Amino acid sequence: MNEFISFVVAGVVTGSIYAVTASGLVVTYKSTGVFNFAHGAVGMLMAYLYWQFWQGWGWNPIVSLVVVLLVIAPISALLVERVLMRPLYGSALSTTIVVTLGLFLVLYGLVSTVWDQTITRNLPEWFQGNQVGVFGVNLTYEQLITFGCAVVVALALYLLFKTTRMGVSMRAVVDDPSLASLTGARTSRIAGFAWIVGFMLAGLAGILLAPGSGMSIAILSELVIFGYAAAIVGRLSSLPLTYVGAMILGVSESLAVGYVPASYLNDVVAVLPMGLLIIALLLLPQGKLAVGRVVRLRPPRPASLRSTVIGAVVLVVATVVVGTFVTGNNLYTVGLALTIGLGALSLVLLSGYGGQIWLCQFTFMGLGAWAMTKVGGGDSVLGLLAAIGLCAAAGGILALPALRLRALYMALATLAFAVLMDQLFFTNPSILPSGSMDVGRPDIFGMHFTTDRAFMVLVAVVFALCLIGVGALRRGPFGRRLVGMSDSEAACATVGMNITRTKLTVFVIAGGMAGLSGALYGGMSRTVSFSQFGFVNSLVLFVAVALAGITILSGAVQAGIGVALLPLIATHIPSVSGFTYILFGAGIIAVGRNPYGLGLVYLRLGEWWDARRARTQANGGVPGNPPREVSGGLLPPKVGSVG
């Protein structure tokens, strides 16, 4: 019994960190509706600032703590809320995800640039060597402080929401923002306050974690993912349940170490955080069918068959032309861009048309590459078919929770799947003994694709055919069903549309397409490492597609090019490697705030061109007369439409 209590106490310490992390996420989400994917990155930045003040500049640690948590965190929160987040309230989920991921990249780049990551930094403990026994476990003062922080934060948030005017207003805003506004609640002020609390809690979690993490930016920025499980247990709204979730997670990890047989221990501990997240998601009550929202932007028209085919041919011809001028690594980069673009195309279908947020595209690509190596000798068409089949089946399985979950929860479920695959599949020595795999290139109709140039053209042809296919899907009945489902599931259900079948179908198609892109990605690379399929790459790809235009076919092409080219900047100019993250993130924030990304820019250009042509025709071929009723800048609100 004593041993059991010891494990529980040890688990509570871990759970306390999860609780502080998750509570910040929940406070922000429940008050603003924005799930902050940059929460961990905020904690990382605050931890580094704390290190700078205390260790770098020799300030008193308490003063440093006060400055970081009570001055810098609130100011930066207000800045972020005012500049970035305020325009997002009520926006599409994909938009809020993209902007917060953009903020993540900006903060990651900022910390990488300011604090040279080749230098070792340590954040010492405040009370080194001091400890106290609690139920048979010796806890350091820092661990007690962590637990104390979790308790104080819980009490403070309870009092905030129950007894203060601000807290009651926050709850009112959550329940009904427009009604709260009518009763005099200042929603913008409330949202600003929520972001301040969120940033302070993120900073607190970062500072508490920093000594044990070796100031690793990877750990500090990504650890928050393990807090997602706790936040979901609390359904992103209940702080008490969030704390329960955090403690369940921390204690179960500890008890697993204590009682799971050695032969299963590694797998069980690895699975727990994401496993709990998935279980929590599955146990959530069925989400209401999403209804439409008022939008101010008219979505881009689907590309016509003619323009799609022309675009596809241009893509292949451009590939051939580029392929004759570039060699070596540049040639490979072009080929890689095409394979990634194909993966991005599956996101256009799934997320752009179907409204289903998927954050595990590279995981599917990795599965596809693996299947390619395992079937038909590793370099055959059979392998390609296996890649498509395996990933289509996996997509179908992943669709099952999508049938009942709201979009954000579905996004988190796919992220959990990606993290699980990182930990259980791609790093498993029985699957990838050396951590890498050689991927072959198939012979098709007797044609060999042994040179990079030939294989690149093959990829371009496959990509072009897929572009034409997806374009045709979009224009056809299935595409209309997808867009309708994305606009309003409730409306679609009302008119008798089978939403289950539509979701299942699009997941299977997108999965198969991602698997195909993975097999070709592997063939282009010839050797791939497990690390190339990490969940972070999936996040980057999603962001890139959203930036380029997730609802347009060309968005996939541009996203592929962007993701393939981005690392080259850091490679050729190492001194600006951090800046590339900052610039990329800033671009995402700037453009990604509209749901069509760069696609909107093209839309506007097209409208400007149409308007100009209309003017010219109306004046007998003489340009220059003022327009009649054609919109120039912003399109008029399309009230009643949904998207």
Next chain:
Amino acid sequence: MLKTKIKARFVVTSGLALTLGTSALALGAGPAGAASTATSPGVTANSITVGSISDISAPIAGLFEGAKVGTEAYFAMINSQGGVNGRKLVINGMDSAFSSGTVTNEAQSIAGNDFAIVGGFSLLDGAEQPAIDAGKVPVVTQVLDPKLYTDPNLYSAVPLVTGGEITGPFKFLKKKYPQDIQHVGVIGSNAAATAVTAEHTFHNLTNSLGYKWVYSRDAGFAETTFLPDMIKMKNAGVKLLFEPSQQGAYISTMAQENKQEGLNALLYSGANTYEEGFNPGAAGNGTLVSTVTALYMGQDAKVIPAVATFDKWAKKVDPQTQLDLYTLYGWINAQLFVQALKATGANPTRASLEAQLDKITSFNASGLISPQNPAQKIPGQCWIMAEYNNGNWARVAPDPKAGFVCNPGGFYPSSYKGVSR
């Protein structure tokens, strides 16, 4: 309507025809992709250019930049002495961008333009293999991918063997702590398949020596506390805590919690712990590390002149550099390369370089490492034991002041005899 459909069909048909046609043209135009047939690319009258590939910009900025710095530092020192046989050494340092395909292409580029691959360190080094085998490019570096260990073109200053490890330190611990080795706890890493595989090797090796593992777990990359492990190990009576593959910051936490929970096991760790990131304070006192390198962060500078030289030139090339194992790897492999290059004479070729490398059956990098056999890929069996106390590392008995301990020695599996050239 019909006209539209016909037009659409025409567009599609002609488009596909154009697509396939241009593709066929492109396929026909593709080069054979064979490596350069030049006998000594990278060699001019005044210089010899070699390539190196390291993970620099990603996944973490500057991750293995030290490997490049170490190679550059050694070349800078040699160039300051007039180069090799009248030629300056030039390094074409490349960044893997953490992409296997990039590594493949960079290796192809080196195969076509440079003399050899020297130094560098990449998690994706397995992707170099097709190009180096096709071009018979001499590779003088440390590698991580086990499939490269046996590559005939590879020469590592410290050879590695799949499923193999030196046994001397374990025999020493067995003799010194005969009771403790019956109660071993291990916290490894699940961050990579190679780390898990290495742990299996340690398991087999120690089992063969009579060690008994009573607890083992592979920790994830983001774990920041090991309290439950310490409780479990305390209850299981662990006396020797072995950590084979984690980085210094992790092991600092383990060291602290080892003392905190009153486990007080002897903490014995891999060479990764000997780095600036290991900073557990007094809780880490008594931590042991066995290594086949000298204490290159400065502790051995007075007794091994090469340590001071290494330190001086590394700082000269990059004043901000923090000396780590990868910097040392870059330096010692550059030294191995230069030793062979000098012996090739005035007209070095890849074949003559490999012929000279084949003759180097004993190499100790002027005392920076224990004697190794890079030619036959036989790891040296000599080692030292270092102990951490109050922020400092020092050799501990039975280590000689400057050399390496060769008795007890041995290699697991004992059947391994290296490769014949």
